[in-house]
Amino acid sequence: MKQELNLVLSPEDASNELVIKQIASKQLGADPSEITFVKILKRSIDARSRNIKINLKIEVYINEAAPAPGNYKINYPDVSAKKPVLIIGAGPAGLFAALKLIENGLKPIIIERGKDVKSRRRELAAINKEHIVNPHSNYCFGEGGAGTYSDGKLYTRSTKRGDINKILETFAAHGADENILIEAHPHIGTNKLPQIIEAIRKTIIDNGGEVHFNTHLTDFIIKNNSIRGIVCRELTADKTIEFTADSLILATGHSARDIFELLHSKNILIEGKTFAMGVRVEHPQALIDSLQYHCAVNETSRKREYLPAASYSMVHQAMGRGVYSFCMCPGGIIAPCATAPGEVVTNGWSPSKRNNPFANSGIVVTTEPEDLKDFRQFGPLAGLRYQQALEKMAWNAGGQTQTAPAQRLMDFVNNKLSPALPDVSYQPGIKSAPLHLLLPEAISSRLQLGFQEFGKKMRGYLSNDAVIVGVESRTSSPVRIPRDNQTLQHPQIKGLYPCGEGAGYAGGIVSAAIDGQKCADAIASQ
Numbered sequence: 001m002k003q004e005l006n007l008v009l010s011p012e013d014a015s016n017e018l019v020i021k022q023i024a025s026k027q028l029g030a031d032p033s034e035i036t037f038v039k040i041l042k043r044s045i046d047a048r049s050r051n052i053k054i055n056l057k058i059e060v061y062i063n064e065a066a067p068a069p070g071n072y073k074i075n076y077p078d079v080s081a082k083k084p085v086l087i088i089g090a091g092p093a094g095l096f097a098a099l100k101l102i103e104n105g106l107k108p109i110i111i112e113r114g115k116d117v118k119s120r121r122r123e124l125a126a127i128n129k130e131h132i133v134n135p136h137s138n139y140c141f142g143e144g145g146a147g148t149y150s151d152g153k154l155y156t157r158s159t160k161r162g163d164i165n166k167i168l169e170t171f172a173a174h175g176a177d178e179n180i181l182i183e184a185h186p187h188i189g190t191n192k193l194p195q196i197i198e199a200i201r202k203t204i205i206d207n208g209g210e211v212h213f214n215t216h217l218t219d220f221i222i223k224n225n226s227i228r229g230i231v232c233r234e235l236t237a238d239k240t241i242e243f244t245a246d247s248l249i250l251a252t253g254h255s256a257r258d259i260f261e262l263l264h265s266k267n268i269l270i271e272g273k274t275f276a277m278g279v280r281v282e283h284p285q286a287l288i289d290s291l292q293y294h295c296a297v298n299e300t301s302r303k304r305e306y307l308p309a310a311s312y313s314m315v316h317q318a319m320g321r322g323v324y325s326f327c328m329c330p331g332g333i334i335a336p337c338a339t340a341p342g343e344v345v346t347n348g349w350s351p352s353k354r355n356n357p358f359a360n361s362g363i364v365v366t367t368e369p370e371d372l373k374d375f376r377q378f379g380p381l382a383g384l385r386y387q388q389a390l391e392k393m394a395w396n397a398g399g400q401t402q403t404a405p406a407q408r409l410m411d412f413v414n415n416k417l418s419p420a421l422p423d424v425s426y427q428p429g430i431k432s433a434p435l436h437l438l439l440p441e442a443i444s445s446r447l448q449l450g451f452q453e454f455g456k457k458m459r460g461y462l463s464n465d466a467v468i469v470g471v472e473s474r475t476s477s478p479v480r481i482p483r484d485n486q487t488l489q490h491p492q493i494k495g496l497y498p499c500g501e502g503a504g505y506a507g508g509i510v511s512a513a514i515d516g517q518k519c520a521d522a523i524a525s526q
Contacts, residue, residue, distance in 0.1 A: 004041070004057065009054050039060075072170065074170075076207040077105055079105060085249065093501070107209060107210075137214075139347065148197055152187060154180055163514070189352025191351040214236045217259065250498050260479045264381060268490065275367055275387075276476070278475075281409060283360075285359045288309075308354060312328060316454065327475075333349055333425040335347050336427070394470045406433065410463065435470050481504065
């Protein structure tokens, strides 16, 4: 017999399997010896008061054999001789589209401008230590996309878009910890994602798919308003190559600006869309732990014995616009995510243990058309140009390297230049700058109001122990590539399937993966 129970336990009890079994037996009126196995189905933390609780949903096995370990592997068919489908981009949308195509009996051919996941590390070291940006392989471009070296959060609000559990199970099948299936906010971690991404690539290739790295899309082959193939530049050999197919999934991510430019130059319809801009804020993790877990800073290590590094989520309406936290990384690091020379872009990531001494988060402001008035001549690329202008500002303010402009948090709110800055996790370094003046007034004034409000919600958050680093500009794509709601094809070009974050249909690893699967299913249904 199996029965489900919902338990509310202390963090200490929730970490003790024997205690969970004893409590379950008492609630069910069963002898503890009759309980053969307890399976945790869901786990979440309730830290709204000092009396922190862990919510568990469990399945109790009574006089019944324990279930076999989870086996999430799919027996994929060999598609090496099947009809090809081109996929541009090896991020989560592209990789999961490829897996779904194989399931559907089609051959995926992935074209990725960046390097494989291991080789990317050299580019990351170059940008962090030597301030050199490779425009084809960096934190955003390369195998696994931005998510591989940008945290690996797997939670999403896109519950109506598709089967989230299938995405998580696919990660588990390729080496992710099964805990991602039960946590309310699942997270893999930047240190563990690379080998998982490699395993997904192996599945694709072993079942007849192809993956081409260092291969940059430069043109579409279109006849009678239908996709017929693509033209690429093979970067290592510096030669032009062509691929032929009548279906193409365009899953390039939110930073492939040259692809937006290419579409626009060929009069293929694209649209401007709203996005958000702001800064990264970094606090000592012990301070965030103390605020969220309701204890003194010197007590956080004891609290953390049974609790993870604390996170937060903030939102405030300031002068008619949303100011909110984005991609919060407890126990994390601020990373340099420029994709071209002459710009500074920040993002954040955490290792699986989230055990670094800092907590960082993007704090951003929603943009409106009025912000883009100086860029209207660029039409649907106006938002992109606005992003570029702020990234160039940050590059200049930091000294025209990957050193980033920064300011202590209270100094920013009080319009003061910081005479000295605290240590931060951003490896290329920071330089004191008046971000309250350098950022557009529409952003800086709302950020100041937002930080003041956040300081009221979390007493101690508004502190000069915290520092803001500029700029956080790649929250989402400033461009949407339209598609038909039913066929998912571009309204002008048959066989072109805009997909994922870069096309404006996702926001994170899971939602991008789901969208990739949707596009693959749409192609199969054609």
